[in-house]
Amino acid sequence: MQNKEVPGYVKIVTAGAAESLSLFEDTGALLRGHFLLSSGLHSDCYFQCATLLEDPVTAAKIAKAVAARCADLKPDVVLAPAMGAVIFGYELARQLGIRSIFAERPNGTFELRRGFHITKGQRVLMAENVVTTGGSIDETALMAQQLGGEIVGYALIVDRSQGEWRPNAPVITYANLKAQTYDPIRCPLCAAGTRAHKPGSRSF
Numbered sequence: 429m430q431n432k433e434v435p436g437y438v439k440i441v442t443a444g445a446a447e448s449l450s451l452f453e454d455t456g457a458l459l460r461g462h463f464l465l466s467s468g469l470h471s472d473c474y475f476q477c478a479t480l481l482e483d484p485v486t487a488a489k490i491a492k493a494v495a496a497r498c499a500d501l502k503p504d505v506v507l508a509p510a511m512g513a514v515i516f517g518y519e520l521a522r523q524l525g526i527r528s529i530f531a532e533r534p535n536g537t538f539e540l541r542r543g544f545h546i547t548k549g550q551r552v553l554m555a556e557n558v559v560t561t562g563g564s565i566d567e568t569a570l571m572a573q574q575l576g577g578e579i580v581g582y583a584l585i586v587d588r589s590q591g592e593w594r595p596n597a598p599v600i601t602y603a604n605l606k607a608q609t610y611d612p613i614r615c616p617l618c619a620a621g622t623r624a625h626k627p628g629s630r631s632f
Contacts, residue, residue: 441601441602441603441604442493442494442496442497442600442601442602448586448602448603448605449603449605451480451486452475452480452603452605455479455480455483455486456476456479457475457476457477457479457480458473458474458475458476459473459474459475459476459627460472460473460474461473461474461622461625462617462618462622462623462624462625463624463625463626463627464612464624464625464626465560465609466560466563466564467560467561467563467609468612469560469561469609469610469611469612470609470610470611470612470615470617470618470624471560471607471608471609471610472607472608472617473607473608474627475557475558475585475586475588475605475607476627477512477516477557477558477585477586478512478515480585481515481516481519487515487516487519488519488523490516490519490585490602491516491519491520491522491523492523493602494520494583494584494585494600494601494602495520495523495524495583497600498520498524498553498581498583498600499524501551501553501580501581501598502551502580503524503526503551503552503553503580503581504526504527504550504551504552505521505526505527505528505529505546505550505551505552505553505577506518506520506521506524506526506527506528506529506552506553506554506555506583507529507530507531507546507552507553507554507555507568507569507572507577508528508529508530508531508554508555508556508568509530509531509533509538509556509564509565509567509568510530510531510532510533511530511532512556512557512558513530513555513556513557514530516555516556516557516583516585517529517530517555520553520555520583524553529544529545529546530544531544531568531571531572537567537571538564538567538568538571539571540571540575545575546572546575546576546577547575547576547577548575548576548577549576549577549578550576550577550578551577551578551580552569552572552577552578552579552580553580553581553582553583554568554569554572554579554581554582554583555582555583555584556582556583556584556585557584557585557586558584558585558586558587558588559582559584559586559587559588559589559593560588560589560593560609561589561592561593562589562593562595565582566595569582569595579595579597580597580598581597581598581599581600582595582597582598582599582600583600583601584599584600584601584602585601585602585603586601586602586603586604586605587599587601587603587604587605588605588606588607588609590606612624
């Protein structure tokens with residue numbers, strides 16, 4: 429299916445494929461096998477950003493690189509969907525010198541809790557570890573807009589959407605890595621008799 433161009437769509441990659449892939453492999457954050465992604469798709473690889481971010485030095489390095497490209501967006505607050513992107517969102521906000529908040533879905537729908545708030549007209553920078561279809565970050569962004577926030581950009585560690593996800597705001601990503609995904613009905617890994625493992629955290 430041909431991608432539809434969205435006005436204003438811009439993607440900026442802060443690290444080369446070789447550099448970013450090496451970082452993922454060296455930290456053990458790139459897993460290979462048979463995985464069920466939070467999008468519902470299957471894949472032969474999984475980017476475990478929790479492993480990548482457990483080292484504060486590495487987390488700061490990635491966030492600093494992304495933040496340098498986000499500063500011109502002049503965000504007031506960084507918003508991340510819980511729980512995977514909480515650390516990245518916080519470190520990104522620290523580098524930018526602004527607030528960091530996160531959304532949770534205790535009853536199946538994202539909402540702000542713990543006293544977090546977005547006021548009308550605030551410039552919101554969305555943060556996410558990995559995007560495949562954009563489901564979680566799009567849902568969180570819609571919530572922010574309904575609260576009166578203005579989405580000024582999307583900051584990612586990894587974009588593995590292969591161009592299928594095109595929000596109407598700039599996308600700044602540390603790594604743009606191609607990774608094969610499969611519809612569960614046509615998954616060759618399932619056909620080979622292996623079971624998909626779900627390492628993510630979408631239920632939070």
